[in-house]
Amino acid sequence: MTADGYSPRSAPVRRGRWSAPVAEASLRATVTVPGSKSLTNRELILAALADGPSRLAAPLHSDDSVRMVEALRALGVGIEAVDGVGTFGDDLVVTPVWPLRGGTVVDCGQAGTVMRFVAALAGFGHGDVTLTAHESALHRPMGAMIKALRDIGVDIDDGGHWALPFTVKGRGHVRGGEIVIDASASSQFVSGLLLAAPRFDVGMHLIHSGPRLPSMPHIDMTIEALAHRGVHVERPAAGEWVVPAGAIRGKDVAIEPDLSNAAPFLGAAMIAGGSVSVRGWPAHSTQPGAMLTDILSVMGARVSRRGGALTVTSGAGGIQGVDLDLSAAGELTPTIFALAAFAQAPTTLYGIGHIRGHETDRIAALVGELRSLGGEAHELADGIRIVPRPLHGGVWRAHHDHRLATTGALVGLAVPGVVVDDIGTTAKTMPEFPQLWQRMLDGTPDDTAPRSEALQAS
Numbered sequence: 001m002t003a004d005g006y007s008p009r010s011a012p013v014r015r016g017r018w019s020a021p022v023a024e025a026s027l028r029a030t031v032t033v034p035g036s037k038s039l040t041n042r043e044l045i046l047a048a049l050a051d052g053p054s055r056l057a058a059p060l061h062s063d064d065s066v067r068m069v070e071a072l073r074a075l076g077v078g079i080e081a082v083d084g085v086g087t088f089g090d091d092l093v094v095t096p097v098w099p100l101r102g103g104t105v106v107d108c109g110q111a112g113t114v115m116r117f118v119a120a121l122a123g124f125g126h127g128d129v130t131l132t133a134h135e136s137a138l139h140r141p142m143g144a145m146i147k148a149l150r151d152i153g154v155d156i157d158d159g160g161h162w163a164l165p166f167t168v169k170g171r172g173h174v175r176g177g178e179i180v181i182d183a184s185a186s187s188q189f190v191s192g193l194l195l196a197a198p199r200f201d202v203g204m205h206l207i208h209s210g211p212r213l214p215s216m217p218h219i220d221m222t223i224e225a226l227a228h229r230g231v232h233v234e235r236p237a238a239g240e241w242v243v244p245a246g247a248i249r250g251k252d253v254a255i256e257p258d259l260s261n262a263a264p265f266l267g268a269a270m271i272a273g274g275s276v277s278v279r280g281w282p283a284h285s286t287q288p289g290a291m292l293t294d295i296l297s298v299m300g301a302r303v304s305r306r307g308g309a310l311t312v313t314s315g316a317g318g319i320q321g322v323d324l325d326l327s328a329a330g331e332l333t334p335t336i337f338a339l340a341a342f343a344q345a346p347t348t349l350y351g352i353g354h355i356r357g358h359e360t361d362r363i364a365a366l367v368g369e370l371r372s373l374g375g376e377a378h379e380l381a382d383g384i385r386i387v388p389r390p391l392h393g394g395v396w397r398a399h400h401d402h403r404l405a406t407t408g409a410l411v412g413l414a415v416p417g418v419v420v421d422d423i424g425t426t427a428k429t430m431p432e433f434p435q436l437w438q439r440m441l442d443g444t445p446d447d448t449a450p451r452s453e454a455l456q457a458s
Contacts, residue, residue: 018423018434020396020412021441026274029440030309033262033278034088035060035255036287037429038218041068041113042225043253045121045195047094048077050229052250054094058086059255063428064111071108071118075125076101088432096250099172102127108164110137110359110400110428115164116188119145120196123154125170132165136400140164141185141357148181148193149174152200176200176245182210185357190241191222197243198231208239214354216328221286228253256282259289261430263335264406265440266292266312270301271342271413273314276440281310288329295332298322299339319343321388327351330358333384334403337366338410340386341375350383359428360399366407369396373415393417402428409437 040060045068047054059065069079069092076097084091102125108115115133119142122129133140143162150156153175158166176197183189190206190213197204213219223233223241230249234242262278269276282290293310297303299322300315321343326333330352340347355362363384367377373394376387396408396418405425412418426433438444 015424016422018420020409020418020420021438022416023268023272023413023441026314027269027272027276027440027443028274029265029443030277030279031262031265031436031440032087032280033257033265033436034062034430034432035086036258037062037064037261038113038221038258038287039225039255040065041111041117042191042195042222043255044068044072044079044092044094045117046225046229046248047250048072048075048096049121049196049199050094050096050248050250052096054250055082055252056092056094057084057252057254058088059092060258060429061089062431063109064113067107067109067111067114068118071106071114074101074104074106075118075121075129098124100125100170102129102170105130105132108133108137110134112137112140112186112188112358115140115142116145116186116192117195119149119168120192122168123149123170123174124172124196124199125168126172127170128167129170130165130167137359138164139357142166144181144183144185145189145192148179148189151179152176152204174200176202176204178205178207180207180209183208183213184210185354187213187215187218190219194219194222194226194233194241194243198226198246198248200245203245204241204243206241206243212327213239214327214330214351215288217286217288217290224286256280256285256287258429259285259287259292260329260331261289262310263289263292263332264338264410265436266296266310267335267339267410268413268440269312270296270299270314270319270339271410275311275313277309277311279309281305281308288331291329292332295324295336298324299336299343317344321345321347323348323350325351330355331403333362334366334407335410337370337377337384337386338407341370341377341388341391341411342414343386343388346385346387348380348383348385350380352384353382359401360404362401362404365397365399365401365404369404369408370411372396373411373418391415393419395419395421398422398425400425402426402430406433409433
């Protein structure tokens with residue numbers, strides 16, 4: 001149980017070694033996946049800054065969302081779990097407070113959204129707010145955010161390291177104004193500033209000054225979430241945003257399923273054969289995972305949509321090697337990498353240099369783990385080249401990275417003897433992954449999906 005009265009309702013996520021099950025037959029499965037991490041944490045921030053209460057329906061309950069809830073409660077925001085209709089847990093009712101409370105420590109865990117988004121809020125607190133993180137996440141880029149906040153009047157003591165941990169000396173308000181930032185290391189710098197900007201004294205004029213921004217759909221997601229709450233973001237030029245000071249509306253919001261977390265399940269159909277459907281696929285989404293429909297089609301799958309579900313069916317010609325620019329959807333790289341290992345020809349993935357700064361250096365980790373099983377892959381300056389080769393079993397290291405763990409599960413569908421060294425890393429964004437994966441392989445009816453409620457009222 002946390003100090004704020006929240007505790008896990010479901011059984012603890014299994015940690016440690018996990019033998020990836022082999023697909024013994026073609027798949028025929030329908031899967032429901034939990035809510036979007038990116039949307040859940042954005043809506044929690046906006047609800048905390050709103051002019052009245054909000055209710056988030058079917059939010060994600062995972063390590064990352066728990067970290068965000070704990071961070072906001074530490075800043076004085078009221079968050080209550082209430083009965084909801086979602087498959088995976090309660091709804092959340094958020095009651096904002098203003099100004100935020102200082103004199104607290106926020107542990108961001110491994111959550112990039114927490115460290116970037118809460119840093120932008122900490123200046124609204126009365127008193128010191130210290131941000132820290134799990135030792136495996138202290139390397140993640142934060143210098144651009146620290147500089148940007150100092151430029152608009154936030155007092156930050158980082159000990160000269162330009163990294164976590166650091167302390168924001170909050171004064172209950174933030175001046176705002178013009179910011180010039182190099183956000184090429186993470187689009188979360190832009191999103192964090194955009195989410196907080198309506199509460200700045202004079203709003204914000206944000207200009208990106210560096211190389212191409214990665215993960216633009218996540219910035220579009222942030223702008224759309226603000227628009228739904230009455231905040232209009234102007235975009236006078238590429239890489240430039242203007243946000244007026246003003247109110248953020250309290251609102252009831254339904255959280256979409258996490259389309260990037262659906263990727264391994266859809267990809268499983270291409271490796272094992274057969275078809276997998278994911279329920280609740282939105283007709284329109286700013287999530288990068290929405291690009292899967294085009295990507296998987298290009299790689300040889302048959303993709304269809306019916307009755308609100310997206311279905312991927314293995315193609316007669318097998319998995320096709322491709323050259324793909326994944327700059328807009330770098331988080332899909334691990335799944336596409338696994339598919340490429342079983343393709344008919346080599347694959348090159350590029351535009352993803354920024355994923356070296358994710359939970360781990362994902363480029364180096366993917367290449368190293370595939371090579372350890374006899375595969376061939378090469379690091380590029382801005383990507384990876386994968387050359388299909390016969391694979392053998394062995395240990396697949398997760399590197400404290402949820403997406404590396406699910407990649408190991410995908411490889412294990414076709415390679416006997418693959419053991420993921422810590423399947424518990426999937427709890428970061430999908431605590432139910434091992435159960436859902438086995439249900440997919442067993443063809444268990446979708447209505448028996450596990451209900452995992454990471455937050456409940458005491």
